[in-house]
Amino acid sequence: MKKIIYLDHAASTPLDSRVKKVMAPFFSGKFGNPSSLHQKGREAKVAIESARQTISELINAKPSEIIFTAGGTESVNLAVLGTAHMSANWKTDKHGLPPHLITSTIEHHCVLNSFKALTGEGCQTDLIDVDGQGFVNFDKLKKSIRPETVLISVMYANNEVGTIEPIAEIGKWLKQINTERFQNGLTRILFHTDACQAAGFLELDVNQLGVDLMSVNGSKIYGPKQTGFLYVRSGVNIYPLIFGGGQEKGMRSGTENVANIVGLAKALELVQNDRELESKRISGLTEYLVKGIRQKVSEVLLNGPDSFSLKAGRINTGIKKEYHNKLTRLPNNTNFSFKDVEGEALMLYLDSYGIMVSTGSACSTAETEASHVLTAIGLSQAQARSSIRLTLGKQTTKIELDSLLKVLPGLVKQLRKVKNIV
Numbered sequence: 001m002k003k004i005i006y007l008d009h010a011a012s013t014p015l016d017s018r019v020k021k022v023m024a025p026f027f028s029g030k031f032g033n034p035s036s037l038h039q040k041g042r043e044a045k046v047a048i049e050s051a052r053q054t055i056s057e058l059i060n061a062k063p064s065e066i067i068f069t070a071g072g073t074e075s076v077n078l079a080v081l082g083t084a085h086m087s088a089n090w091k092t093d094k095h096g097l098p099p100h101l102i103t104s105t106i107e108h109h110c111v112l113n114s115f116k117a118l119t120g121e122g123c124q125t126d127l128i129d130v131d132g133q134g135f136v137n138f139d140k141l142k143k144s145i146r147p148e149t150v151l152i153s154v155m156y157a158n159n160e161v162g163t164i165e166p167i168a169e170i171g172k173w174l175k176q177i178n179t180e181r182f183q184n185g186l187t188r189i190l191f192h193t194d195a196c197q198a199a200g201f202l203e204l205d206v207n208q209l210g211v212d213l214m215s216v217n218g219s220k221i222y223g224p225k226q227t228g229f230l231y232v233r234s235g236v237n238i239y240p241l242i243f244g245g246g247q248e249k250g251m252r253s254g255t256e257n258v259a260n261i262v263g264l265a266k267a268l269e270l271v272q273n274d275r276e277l278e279s280k281r282i283s284g285l286t287e288y289l290v291k292g293i294r295q296k297v298s299e300v301l302l303n304g305p306d307s308f309s310l311k312a313g314r315i316n317t318g319i320k321k322e323y324h325n326k327l328t329r330l331p332n333n334t335n336f337s338f339k340d341v342e343g344e345a346l347m348l349y350l351d352s353y354g355i356m357v358s359t360g361s362a363c364s365t366a367e368t369e370a371s372h373v374l375t376a377i378g379l380s381q382a383q384a385r386s387s388i389r390l391t392l393g394k395q396t397t398k399i400e401l402d403s404l405l406k407v408l409p410g411l412v413k414q415l416r417k418v419k420n421i422v
């Protein structure tokens with residue numbers, strides 16, 4: 001049997017064996033309900049609180065600021081809907097303007113569809129466009145705030161093209177804005193970031209980032225699926241999505257999934273402790289892959305930022321200087337457009353060789369529309385459909401990339417021939 005080569009780590013990562021190990025006791029002996037006051041309950045409660053402590057230290061927060069959820073989607077929904085539903089305008093000022101929320105055009109669907117739902121409820125929303133490399137238009141963002149704005153949500157790193165957004169810079173600017181708003185009696189604008197793709201590689205210090213809310217999930221960091229947390233800064237009040245027994249300070253009722261919570265904390269600890277070394281190793285491999293593909297395949301375009309190393313990329317946000325010596329692209333992300341090639345066909349052919357990649361976003365495979373991210377960075381529908389994403393992981397080796405580089409040029413050639421005959 002042929003060995004499989006998995007290059008779709010932005011969609012899902014395998015469970016780290018060390019994570020599995022710490023989860024195991026909670027599938028057998030340690031089955032207690034954390035709300036129970038007896039020994040079995042206390043044992044489970046201690047495990048949850050220890051996980052909360054671990055996570056809070058990793059992101060420079062307090063344990064009381066962590067709310068466990070069932071994944072990135074839920075964390076994001078809680079942050080976005082929870083902010084809108086809590087907003088004073090919404091609840092008390094019937095004749096005033098409804099809350100206004102801002103996000104970018106290249107967010108994950110869990111953000112975009114939360115915004116859509118709020119539009120349906122009567123909220124005002126704005127989507128800020130991005131430049132050709134996926135960086136949010138900071139000038140436009142600045143100009144889009146209004147007195148009734150309650151939330152800005154910008155993703156930390158993009159899942160399709162790997163763009164790392166200038167979160168700390170936005171946070172710094174917003175802090176200044178909120179000081180002015182306070183003096184003028186206006187509501188504070190909360191800042192949320194979807195850090196689901198970032199957690200494996202980037203600094204998560206919430207104070208350095210200047211965020212009030214941050215979503216992280218386990219499935220992208222070698223942890224269990226349907227696990228995640230929302231960081232909620234002390235003093236920030238949001239409205240829950242799920243009501244019941246009042247677990248997670250009333251923010252997320254329901255008996256806690258103790259095994260998953262313990263696994264999530266372990267997974268985050270492992271990737272965050274390793275992230276600098278792993279970023280270096282994996283960006284080397286990514287550069288090797290990009291170089292190889294450019295050498296062996298003609299008419300290929302790398303979508304997203306063009307720098308993988310710790311150098312400044314071409315940032316179009318007016319804050320260029322602060323960007324030096326920072327990553328501008330996730331070190332494991334590549335996304336290519338192959339002229340005159342059907343991305344989906346290429347993906348399926350590669351799959352038949354045991355090489356797993358993705359087209360657009362794996363979360364919307366049923367869609368026939370071209371990726372909203374690729375079109376937002378300026379690709380035509382045809383270019384967007386000719387794209388595949390390759391995302392490397394902890395177990396990716398140079399040998400695997402060489403195997404890919406051996407079959408890819410022939411497949412591209414073959415598919416181009418088919419296209420030209422038709």
Ligand SMILES: *Cc1c(COP(=O)(O)O)cnc(C)c1O
Nearest residue numbers: 071072073108159194196197217
């Ligand atoms: C995967 C992902 C999500 C959704 O997380 P789930 O745990 O699958 O709900 C949200 N945002 C980004 C950027 C992601 O990559």
